[in-house]
Amino acid sequence: MKKKLIVTDIDGTLVNDQKEIMPETKHELKKLIAQGHRVVLCSGRSINGLKDYLMTLGLWAMPDEYAITFNGGNVFDLATMKSIDAHYLSADQAIEADQLAKQLRVGDTLVVASQKSYAVNSQMNAQALEDIRDSQLVPVETDNYDFLEGEDIQKCLWTDEPDRITMVAKQIPAKYFDEFQIVRSGPIFLEFLPQDSSKGNAVQRLAQRLNVDLKDVIVFGDEENDLSMFKVAGTAVAMRNARDEIKEYADQITVTDHNHDGIGKTLKLMFE
Incomplete structure (x- = not known):
């Protein structure tokens, strides 16, 4: 299978209501990373708010790994912890x-x-x-x-x-x-x-940097700020717990919600 860029929102998506990555989701993501697929966390949070999850997945401080923060306002190179794409308000x-x-x-x-x-x-x-x-x-x-x-x-x-x-x-x-x-x-x-800051724009620019075709990008999200990702990715996946108006823009829905390993169970089916 051609290598994929898997981009996931955090709250209501990657983590459950207790703010934890569920076991099967962690297992599937780490397995895909080991197979050479890329996993990028994309959130409205700051980089500090992503650190624990990036460490759990073995991505923190690793070379050629990236994270998108502040809804696309900043993209970090996780090896150097330097921004490679920043956008600010005046x-x-x-x-x-x-x-x-x-x-x-x-x-x-x-x-x-x-x-x-x-x-x-x-x-x-x-x-x-x-x-x-x-x-x-x-x-x-x-x-x-x-x-x-x-x-x-x-x-x-x-x-x-x-x-x-x-x-x-x-x-x-x-x-x-x-x-x-x-x-x-x-x-x-x-x-x-x-105005030019969005998750979708950040995903597009990062995919270009990594030489990944957008058709090989899979995104997971649950809220309005994820829709810009849905519009650019080859496969847009809405969480089972997302609002109906968000699901309308998705190519598919996770098999379960964020509290029941929605990402993990869905990825397992997608990569069988």
């Missing part, structure tokens, strides 16, 4: 998205490449703290935007209860969609990213 864009969040009364933080999450003139809500925990970011509360001069801004992250995120997303003026890549990365998260 300071003006960061302030604009932050101020809109305050106008719409939704929680928000500014996440930067140096692994910090800033809240400006506000306290971090429970949803923001969940992101900080999963991404292993350093929380910083401040009363001004002076920090923007010395930071590379990955994204403005809006956080709140799912129904509240759904409501405020409908209130975003159209001009913002021309200036930002705006995606929902989870029920409680809405992200404002650089």
